[in-house]
Amino acid sequence: MAGNSEKANPLLGKSLTSIKELDKGAVERILEESAVMLKAYESGARLNALHGKILANLFYEPSTRTRMSFESAMLRLGGGTIGFADPSTSSSTKGETLADTVKVVSGFADIIVLRYPEKGAAKEAAAHADVPVVNAGDGAGEHPTQTLYDLFTIKMEKKRLHGLNVALVGDLKYGRAIHSIAYALALFGNDMTFIAPKQLQMPEGITKELKDEYGIGITESDSLESALDADVVYIPRVQRERFPDPEEYRRFANYYVIDKKFLSRANKEIRIMSPLPRVTEISTEIDNTKNAVYFKQSAYGVPVRMAILNLILGGSLAKEI
Numbered sequence: 478m479a480g481n482s483e484k485a486n487p488l489l490g491k492s493l494t495s496i497k498e499l500d501k502g503a504v505e506r507i508l509e510e511s512a513v514m515l516k517a518y519e520s521g522a523r524l525n526a527l528h529g530k531i532l533a534n535l536f537y538e539p540s541t542r543t544r545m546s547f548e549s550a551m552l553r554l555g556g557g558t559i560g561f562a563d564p565s566t567s568s569s570t571k572g573e574t575l576a577d578t579v580k581v582v583s584g585f586a587d588i589i590v591l592r593y594p595e596k597g598a599a600k601e602a603a604a605h606a607d608v609p610v611v612n613a614g615d616g617a618g619e620h621p622t623q624t625l626y627d628l629f630t631i632k633m634e635k636k637r638l639h640g641l642n643v644a645l646v647g648d649l650k651y652g653r654a655i656h657s658i659a660y661a662l663a664l665f666g667n668d669m670t671f672i673a674p675k676q677l678q679m680p681e682g683i684t685k686e687l688k689d690e691y692g693i694g695i696t697e698s699d700s701l702e703s704a705l706d707a708d709v710v711y712i713p714r715v716q717r718e719r720f721p722d723p724e725e726y727r728r729f730a731n732y733y734v735i736d737k738k739f740l741s742r743a744n745k746e747i748r749i750m751s752p753l754p755r756v757t758e759i760s761t762e763i764d765n766t767k768n769a770v771y772f773k774q775s776a777y778g779v780p781v782r783m784a785i786l787n788l789i790l791g792g793s794l795a796k797e798i
């Protein structure tokens with residue numbers, strides 16, 4: 478920790494609206510700090526690095542994990558939280574714009590965590606807020622802090638972030654967690670397999686960017702067979718609320734299912750990951766296998782978000798652990 482604190486802090490005072498704002502060094506720094514947080518957290522140490530700081534959770538879309546784990550992370554660092562989980566109780570119902578809301582909340586809190594139904598909302602909010610804004614999901618855009626604990630999970634399970642065969646499966650079109658993790662895996666030089674029905678494949682712009690700007694090899698397929706050899710399968714739910722046509726959602730809702738039969742044929746060391754919530758795409762029959770790591774993954778949300786908050790807000794832990 479002492480060594481780390483001597484290195485420049487790449488997140489200090491900054492917003493985090495897209496995973497593309499982080500270079501490899503910044504991601505590695507966050508993951509190192511997350512490991513320190515995990516250790517402190519597991520040892521039961523009482524941390525006070527963010528004592529006196531306040532986080533505002535502004536959630537305009539449903540959330541269990543993201544909102545509560547940010548809150549837990551802030552409380553575990555000795556800080557406090559305010560906010561809303563249901564926008565119908567906020568002044569947005571009176572017609573207040575997002576820009577005005579974040580401007581006002583900047584006077585109440587040291588950092589804003591925002592979930593909003595429109596792509597680009599976090600960037601817009603960051604432009605109007607006087608405190609850092611963390612994107613906790615902007616419509617079908619991105620979910621960068623999800624990706625950071627996804628990477629932490631991969632590192633814990635596979636001991637590396639490069640040279641992996643990762644299959645992204647299912648709703649690659651609307652899944653914001655998918656978009657962010659694809660950029661991050663590309664940053665670490667991983668080739669990927671995108672498995673989706675044609676209608677739900679990765680947006681063309683993203684695939685092109687990954688190939689042209691990151692030089693990544695991408696295989697597109699619509700068959701789950703292509704995931705059997707993977708080191709990691711990442712499969713979020715099909716994003717029902719983003720489909721303009723409910724009939725189309727129903728067509729694809731049960732398109733892929735990871736079950737015992739799949740695992741019996743797959744690479745024995747495969748790891749199945751999901752940002753959760755799970756609907757039907759992962760059978761509960763695999764929950765107790767060593768391959769299923771999604772619950773462990775969601776618990777890592779706390780130490781990783783502790784690291785993110787502590788870096789952005791410039792808290793120091795060196796004296797405490």
Ligand code: NCD
Pocket residue numbers: 542543614620623653654713714716752753754
């Ligand atoms: C994800 C999200 O909101 O994008 N959930 C989460 O934050 N863990 C994925 C999802 O809703 O399917």
